[in-house]
Amino acid sequence: MIMKIxxxxxxxxxxxxxxxxxxxxxxxxxxxxxxxxxxxxEHAPExxxxxxxxxxxxxxxxxxxxxxxxxxxxAELNIMDPKGRVDxxxxxxxxxxxxxxxxxxxxxxxxxxxxxxMSAYVEAMKxxxxxxxxxxxxxRFPIDYEVLVKTAKETHTLLEVNNSSLHPQSFxxxxxxxxxxxxxxxxxYEVPVTTGSDAHADVDAGNFSFAGELLDYCNFPxxxxxxxxxxxxxxxxxxxE
Ligand SMILES: [Zn+2]
Ligand SMILES: [Zn+2]
Numbered sequence: 001m002i003m004k005i006x007x008x009x010x011x012x013x014x015x016x017x018x019x020x021x022x023x024x025x026x027x028x029x030x031x032x033x034x035x036x037x038x039x040x041x042e043h044a045p046e047x048x049x050x051x052x053x054x055x056x057x058x059x060x061x062x063x064x065x066x067x068x069x070x071x072x073x074x075a076e077l078n079i080m081d082p083k084g085r086v087d088x089x090x091x092x093x094x095x096x097x098x099x100x101x102x103x104x105x106x107x108x109x110x111x112x113x114x115x116x117x118m119s120a121y122v123e124a125m126k127x128x129x130x131x132x133x134x135x136x137x138x139x140r141f142p143i144d145y146e147v148l149v150k151t152a153k154e155t156h157t158l159l160e161v162n163n164s165s166l167h168p169q170s171f172x173x174x175x176x177x178x179x180x181x182x183x184x185x186x187x188x189y190e191v192p193v194t195t196g197s198d199a200h201a202d203v204d205a206g207n208f209s210f211a212g213e214l215l216d217y218c219n220f221p222x223x224x225x226x227x228x229x230x231x232x233x234x235x236x237x238x239x240x241e
Contacts, residue, residue, distance in 0.1 A: 001208070001209075001212035001213065001216060002212075002216045003212055003215050003216060003220075003222055003225060003228065004228060005195050005206075005208045005211075005212060005225070005227050005228060006034065006035060006036040006037065006227065006228060006229070006230065007035065007036060007037035007038075007039075007194075007195070007226075007227035007230060007233055008030060008035050008037070008038050008039060008195065008196060008197045008199070008205060008206045008208075008227070009037075009039045009041075009072075009098060009100070009132060009158075009160070009194045009195065009196050009227060009233070010039060010041050010076065010100050010132070010134055010160060010162065010194075010196025010197065010198050011026060011030075011038060011039065011040055011041065011196070011197050011198065011199040011200075011204075011205055012040070012041070012042060012043065012076075012198070012199065012200050013025075013026055013040055013042065015042045015050070015051045015055060016042045016043045016047070016049075016050050016051070016200070017043070017047070017048070017049030017050045017051070018049060018200065019199075019200035019201065020200065020201045020202075021201050021202035021205075023040060023062065023066070023071075024066060024067070025202040026038060026040060026199070026202050026205045027066035027067040027069050027071060027205075028066075028067045028202070029202035029203065029204075029205040029206065030067070030069050030205040030206040031067040031068055031069050032206075033205065033206035033207065034206070035069055035205070035206035036069065036070060036230060037069065037070045037071075037072065037227075037230050037233070038069050038070070038071055038072070038205060038206065039071075039072040039073075039074055039097070039098045039100075039196075040071065040072070040073055040074070041074045041075055041076040041098060041099075041100045041196075042055065042056075042075060042076065043075075043076050043078070043104075044056070044075045044076060044077045044078050044086070044087045044088050045087055045088065046078045046080065046087040046106075046107045047078060047104060047106065047107065048106055053088065053089075053092065056075055056088055056092050056096065057092055057095070059073040059095075059096070059097075060095075064097075070230065072097040072098045072237065072239070073096065073097050073098075074096040074097050074098035074099050074100065075088060075093070075096055075099060075100070076100040076101070076102055076134055077093070077099065077100065077101040077102070077124075077130070078101075078102065078103075078104055078107035078108070079101050079102065079103050079107075079108060079120045079121070079124045080107055080108065081108070081120065082112070082116040082117075082119040082120045082123070083119070083120075083123055084119070084120050084121075084122070084123025084124040084125075084126070084127070086101055086124065086127070086130070087107070090129065093129050093130075094129050094238070095238075096238060097237060097238055097239060098131055098132070098237050098238065099129060099130050099131045099132070099238070100130075100131070100132040100133075100134040100160070100196070101124045101130045101132070101133060101134065102133070102134030102135055103117070103120060103121075103138075103141050105140075108120065108141075110140060112141065113142075114142040114143065114144060117141045117142055117143060118143060118144050118147055118148070121133060121136065121143070121148060121151070122147070122151050125151050125152060125155040125157040126155055128155070128156070129238075130157060131157065131158060131236050131237055131238070132157065132158045132159075132160055132194055132196075132236070133148075133152070133157060133158070133159050133160060134160050134162065134196065134198070135160060135162040135164075135165050135172060135175075135196075135198065136148060136159060136160070136178075136182065137162060137165045137172060137174070137175040137178040137179050137182070138165070138172040138173055138174070138175065138178070139173040139174035139178060140172070140173055143178070145178075145181050145182050145185050146185060148182070148185075149182065149185040149186055149189055149191050150189060150191075152191050153189055153190075153191045156236065157236075158192060158193065158194040158226060158236050159182060159186065159191065159193050159194070160193065160194050160195070160196045161179055161183070161193050161194070161195050161196070161211045161214065161215065162175070162196050162198050162211070163195070163196065163197045163198060163204070163207055163208050163209070163210050163211040164197065164198035164199070164200075164204070165179070165198070166179070166210030166211060166213075166214060167210060176214065179214060180214070180218055183214075183215070183218050183220050184218070186220075186224060187220060187221060187224065190224065191224070192224045192225070192226050192232070193220075193224060193225055193226070194225075194226050194227050194233065194236075195208055195211050195212075195215075195225065195227045197211075
């Protein structure tokens with residue numbers, strides 16, 4: 001991999017219900033992959049089987065450094081409908097270090113037009129406490145990428161290159177082509193992207209084998225990848241120091 005990624009802004013522990021490693025296991029694995037920063041972003045409460053509201057309200061008790069890795073604790077919110085409604089109270093969200101918002105089949109459903117999907121993303125991006133749009137790369141949720149990228153720029157929201165979407169066994173559809181379209185527009189409009197492993201097991205924490213290959217393949221400018229330097233990522237987050 002030519003591009004050196006040092007931060008993973010999207011991963012899950014067993015608190016998410018369908019992920020399998022502890023916080024410390026994730027931190028150690030991320031350290032082993034050379035990560036300086038790891039975000040643990042558990043699925044928010046509308047995802048079946050995940051943790052509840054109080055989980056997200058008590059995250060202050062966890063140390064922000066483990067295995068030499070700077071730890072960020074947040075959530076992967078579910079965008080619930082075309083109005084961009086999300087599934088944690090705003091006061092709770094504002095206390096999180098990092099906030100990803102994504103569309104998931106169990107919460108949003110599959111029966112939506114491109115206009116409805118775009119409305120969901122745009123309305124979510126308008127909420128300044130949402131930092132990142134997770135995996136906007138699935139053909140089952142059709143997107144106007146020009147609108148997505150321009151809105152990301154206007155609202156200071158990061159778009160994610162999701163490593164798991166690019167896995168050959170991913171259930172998301174058309175991710176490679178969709179991400180190439182998105183990256184092309186991000187380059188054109190100078191819109192930064194972030195990288196998320198979306199690991200659901202420690203073996204994948206900080207794993208950017210597919211995302212890195214894609215960024216190298218399209219010769220994407222390093223300056224627009226905020227996870228190559230924590231100082232570039234920080235202004236997008238809710239970091240206390
Ligand atoms: Zn997701
Ligand atoms: Zn996820």
